[in-house]
Every structure is written in structure tokens, then in C-alpha cells.
Amino acid sequence: MESFESPNINFLSQLVSVPFPLPSGVRVGGLPVGMLGENFFRASRAAARSALLTHTETRPEVQLRCALEVGAAAEWLVRALLAKGSVALLADRRSKNSLLALANVRALPSSMDHTTLRSITTQEVVDLLVVTHPTLGISRDVTGIMDVRNSAAHMALVTERSLHEAVRRLVRLVSVIVPELPDDDVDEFWGEQLAPVAHRIASDFDNETAARVASKIAAAQQRIRELTAKLPPESVDATLDALQDRQVPEEILEDTEDVQHECPACGRNSWLTYIKYRDDGHMEAEYDDEGAPERAYMVFEVTLVPALLQCPVCELNLDGSADELDGLLDVVEIPGEAIYTDADEYYATQGWNDD
Structure with missing residues (x-):
């Protein structure tokens, strides 16, 4: 679970858009238990956007990091959906302290509470969602994504083909889970720049090449945005003209x-x-x-x-x-x-x- 040490009001106000004061009750890692679902969702969104931008990179270290982000995005998203029903469903039943904390009954006894919290596995989360949301059909996509993530995490191994497949499955997972969450929209999840890329990947799910090209173009456009955002407006054209003279x-x-x-x-x-x-x-x-x-x-x-x-x-x-x-x-x-x-x-x- 994401940890936030010594949180402050400014950070929490950026994390979620809620009126202050923050909800009372049990906190884990400085966050009220009632906000953990939103925290999962926002963490998933950040990881998913990063993965969509970087999965066409050819450098091995970038591919490995992207595989981890794809897995994290999927895991956090399914946990966000389960937390919508009840955060307590995420608790490992073998840990009474974790169950009581996520049920908003009693805080964890440790000062480093987020490190002692015990939750159920991703597969157990999916098994519960299959019961509560039987029409979503997410099991196969989550399994495929986590297989790629586990290979990267445990063996430092990922291939271009498996990574692209995992990202395409993540796009499909987002398209079915996000509408189940309150006040959230698939296009808003991806953002203005990446939503068209996600749509292209979803519509061309069986066309890996089209999806890959759309992602490469989006990543290139993002590089230009990041570069020009740091420049004075009057020097943007001159800088891009200079880059145009570089040798490929x-x-x-x-x-x-x-x-x-x-x-x-x-x-x-x-x-x-x-x-x-x-x-x-x-x-x-x-x-x-x-x-x-x-x-x-x-x-x-x-x-x-x-x-x-x-x-x-x-x-x-x-x-x-x-x-x-x-x-x-x-x-x-x-x-x-x-x-x-x-x-x-x-x-x-x-x-x-x-x-």
C-alpha cells in the first residue's frame, strides 16, 4: 500500500478534492480509512498514464519499470473498486488489527502503521469482484497483466510483445472498471492528451501495430510539451529549430x-x-x-x-x-x-x- 509519512494539509488537499476538515476516524499512513479508495484510484491513474507513455520505449530498464507500473495500475484500480463497497473487504482476515483498522474501528498499534497493515492478495480481490460485479469479466485481463508484472518484479524479465499486450489489457480494464466508480470518467482518467491514444488502443485491440504507433506518437508529443513548458515563449521556436538540425x-x-x-x-x-x-x-x-x-x-x-x-x-x-x-x-x-x-x-x- 502507498505510504505517506508526515502528511500535511497541503499534500492531502492535492491528493483528493474534499472539503476540510478531513473525515475523522482511523487513519492508516496518515490517511483516513475512508479516503483509501480514492488514494488507490489516483495512484492507479498516475501509474497508468506513465505506462501508456513509456511502453513503446526500447531501453530494457524503461521496459522493466513500465511493466511494474502496469501491474501497479491494475492492482490499485481493482482495489479501488472493492474499496467502493467496503474498505474492510481488503483486510487479511488473519490479521485482526488490520481488519479492525480497515473497518474504521481501531487504529493499528504501530507508529509505522502502514508497514504493518496486512491486506488480501490481488487474486483474492478479483475473486471478490467476480462475485460483486459478475458482468465485468476482468479476471483474464488482470491475470495477464500480473503475469507480466511478476516476471519483471521477480526475474527482471520482460519482452516488448508481453509489455504491449499488458498495456492493451490495462486499457480494457480501465474501460470497464472506471465507469463503476462514482463520478469518474474514462476520458478523465487518461487525461486530454492520452484519452485519444487509449481509445485507439481499445478500438484496435487486435491490431498491436496501430496501438503501438498511437502510443509512440503520444509519447513524442508529451516530450515536446515537457520541453517547451520549461522555455520562455519567445525562445520556443528557436529551440525547436535548433533541435531540427540534430543528426538522427x-x-x-x-x-x-x-x-x-x-x-x-x-x-x-x-x-x-x-x-x-x-x-x-x-x-x-x-x-x-x-x-x-x-x-x-x-x-x-x-x-x-x-x-x-x-x-x-x-x-x-x-x-x-x-x-x-x-x-x-x-x-x-x-x-x-x-x-x-x-x-x-x-x-x-x-x-x-x-x-
């Missing part, structure tokens, strides 16, 4: 061509890398004035295939090999300049001879 970090070790393309996240100039694919070629000849063949060429028609989009401003990175460029405006295969090679030189490099 990744290079493809193949025959490629880079062109500028409007970034789908921040609208600045990004770099779109195309790989040059050439066909099997055909022969063309030049003729002299008398119509006799003078010189022969091998001509290879080139197709430019979009492979990678990188923005030096918002750091958006979309990988064509993972289909992340599909559907972006004007990002399609285009013809490139044909390659002309002297026929004799070409056949010499192919190991042909006159025999």
Missing part, C-alpha cells in the same frame, strides 16, 4: 536515400529513410548514326521502400520493418532513379567471360 541516431547499413518528411507527432521536419531495391535489370544499347550498336548498358529500375522515420525534434522513431509506417500520409513506395551500368563491366563483375 540510427543509420541503415544498406543502399538508402533520406528525404525530409513532416513528423506526424510534432509537425517539424523528420527524416524518412528509404531502402533502394532494384529489379533484375534489362539491357539497353546506344547506336551510332548508321544504326550499329555502339555501347550496351544494364539498366536497373529502382523502387524506394520506406524503412525508418526519425524526428530529431520530438525523437519519434517509427520502424517500417515492424509495419509502423503503414497508413502514414504520403509514406508509400515510390520509384527512384534508375541505375545504369556498362554491360561489359557488369558481366565482368558477375564472373562472365568470353568462353
